[in-house]
Amino acid sequence: MNFFSNSLVYFIKKPLIPIYTACISLVCCIIMIFNPAKLLSKYYSSFISDDIGDTVIMFSKWAYKYTNIPYILLGILALAVVLALLSSLIFSGYMNIIHLTVKRIKTNFSHYLQGLKKGFFRCALVFFQMYLSLLLFVAFIPLAFTPFFILKNSVADAGHDPTVVYILLAVLIFIIIAIFILIYMTFVFKFPSIFHFSRYPIEKANAAVNARYWRTFAKSALLLLFLAGVLFIMYKIENKVLEFLVGFVLYSIYFSFFAVFPFYTFDKLIEPYRVNS
DSSP, X not given: OHHHHHHHHHHHHOTHHHHHHHHHHXXXXXXXXXXXXXXXXXXXXXXXSSSHHHHHHHHHHXXXXXXXXXXXXXXXXXXXXXXXXXXXXXXXXXXXXXXHHHTTOOOOHHHXXXXXXXXXXXXXXXXXXXXXXXXXXXXXXXXXXXXXHHHHHHHHHHTOOOHHHHXXXXXXXXXXXHHXXXXXXXXXXXXXXXXXOSSOHHHHHHHHHHHTHXXXXXXXXXXXXXXXXXXXHHHHOOOHHHHHHHHHHHHHHHHHHHHHHHHXXXXXXXXXXXXXX
């Protein structure tokens, strides 16, 4: 509750935080409305709902040929670089504003420029590592599911009880979700550390998070669960106007708390390191 109440205080005292996130949400809503992925996923789901396993197997055979792997990796690398530079350009100054607000320091536009100057390259490096990890992880998820679907088809053809197979599926899904949260935790707390510490920010971020790992893990999981709920709601809404309005509200709420969360949480974790900052 302290996080939410303090976040509301930050929003009131520093309107730039919700205004900035509202602008990001506006852009996000526009992208999501005109994003063809939603329409294509619904279109193709009507064809693959009965044999999604065969579809995944066929896709894996086509996509993960040894001749295609270098192109996939190069594409992921290039996309990670572009996203990292853009993200750092957009968010490094804003993150310094949040950092100072959490520390109850008055801010102005000069602090935005200061954050851009101080944190651009460091943030770009962390963004690059984060995007590279996420893109590699997502790109090879179909490959991770391929053995399951092969096993499922074999069990079905043999007429055996598929209970064990579905238990394996649940374990696989749990592992994928856990890895996603771990990737998030690995990088998200490095951003506030960049602005807290001038020396060894990454090492201190890792030490601070590891000290209270599972408590931080639970909070991160809840935040990502909320995002999953928002995306699910957006996926189910058919009306474009309603999708835009609801999306703008939900994304604004999410991104506002999402922006403050790592800085507020990290501020509570770094007490042993303040002397050496």
